[in-house]
Amino acid sequence: MQKIVECVPNFSEGRNLAKIKKIADSAKKIKGVKVLDTEWDKSHNRSLVTIVGDPASVLKASFEMIKTATKLIDMRSHKGEHPRIGATDVVPFIPVSGITTKECIELSNKLAKMVSTKLKIPVYMYEASAKRKDRINLADVRKGEYEGLKVEIETNKDRKPDYGPSKMHKTAGAVVIGARKYLVAYNVNLDTKNIDIAKKIASRIREKDGGLPGVKALGFDVNGYGQVSMNLVDFEKTNIEKAYSEIEKLSKKYKVGIRDSEIYGMIPMDALVLAVKNMLKAKDFKSNQVLEKRLYE
């Protein structure tokens, strides 16, 4: 089975479209990689490029993009609302299919070595690749942002990078690299105008408050109706069908129905396979039974 990994590097450039295009183009020219999306935000002064492909090609493409961003972006004059510590700010590797998180961790370490030795940029490892507990959360790694870290990296041993020099790159600053799971954005729309019920259900299912593992949830008012809006950060633990059935169960307690639900953005085929497998008790169902999967082996 083909290994497919996704990588979504974030760059500190959201205004100069020519520069953003040059960064994305350095990935496009790598065989085996597909650029799925390029997004930018002017007020954040930040962009992100979504690429997918086989691990070796994605590694190469992500390095090429970082190299280009290092040439084009100067952090000394960068201003924007979004927290950041470098020209290439954060580079997550995400397993899509046929590949484990462990392999994505190895990939992230390979990239960190390349970036630190060839480009002389200090690298911090985060999420599943974190080498210290206080670096799992991105917010902790980015504390003080570019301006603050510039001083601390040289003076505070707790801020010493995992790879590369204990000194910010003159123009590119530092970069955060790591592996994380695929995030599925999933919303369930309740058949009630009582937004409080959506908020209560959200608080019951989110992991933080003792709910389902890997679920982040908030209750919202969407066009006058209650919506439970979720990020499923580990669909192998809690997938769309589990989230749906749990919300269905809770909403019955409030004597409220479900209007519909929405999968927002992209979802890996493995998440669909798992959903069908669980709902239909089809315990032996495997993703290589999906015809399209065989087509590209």
Add this chain to the structure above:
Amino acid sequence: MQKIVECVPNFSEGRNLAKIKKIADSAKKIKGVKVLDTEWDKSHNRSLVTIVGDPASVLKASFEMIKTATKLIDMRSHKGEHPRIGATDVVPFIPVSGITTKECIELSNKLAKMVSTKLKIPVYMYEASAKRKDRINLADVRKGEYEGLKVEIETNKDRKPDYGPSKMHKTAGAVVIGARKYLVAYNVNLDTKNIDIAKKIASRIREKDGGLPGVKALGFDVNGYGQVSMNLVDFEKTNIEKAYSEIEKLSKKYKVGIRDSEIYGMIPMDALVLAVKNMLKAKDFKSNQVLEKRLYE
């Protein structure tokens, strides 16, 4: 979105593996086509090759296979248990994704023209491609088999082929070509040793007896437990989740549970997307939200 079509030509050769390999190899050499499977049966003296790919490539590959089979198989000396009228007996085109049945009908007519003009083989169109009501069913088209049709094709105007000469090809006989829907094989295992319940549920859900559209079903004893074994011949009308929930509902009446279910063989991604869409009321969910689909656009 990429158009993917499947084609499963059946050949009247199930004993000489060198010949079967030569037939499959004539598809393998066509770019854009993947040979998923080659099967053969000695007592049937029959083989089938499953190929998938873009429509133009699959058309080319199916023609190449028929050309090879025409050279290698002589119907005058063919013996086997399975009904057949030609060296290439039947060629179904099946929509997999991004392609309509209508487009598959066009494809089947293109192949019919090529086969009848270039190879001088008479062609009958069946299933969705049938040009007469009495040719929708394959069994009707194959009535009398090779030996009987050899006489009737020249004497009975109701047996006149849709394309090509009203005379059997000297060695290759005739061929049936057409478009049909993808068939999903799906079984639900009941938690009862009373096989009669499985048989009763099967009779309630099969289309023939007034059940669900596009469902063929039988009740079986599998390892001592009742199984409802189905062919879903039109998953857009009745898909796996509908079959499962209907059987679940009926089995409750018999106070019986469901042990598990099994998707047998391959299933198109669109059938999974549809299942998830229906189960989660995710009315806007589209197959191009599946990451793997985007990867190969």
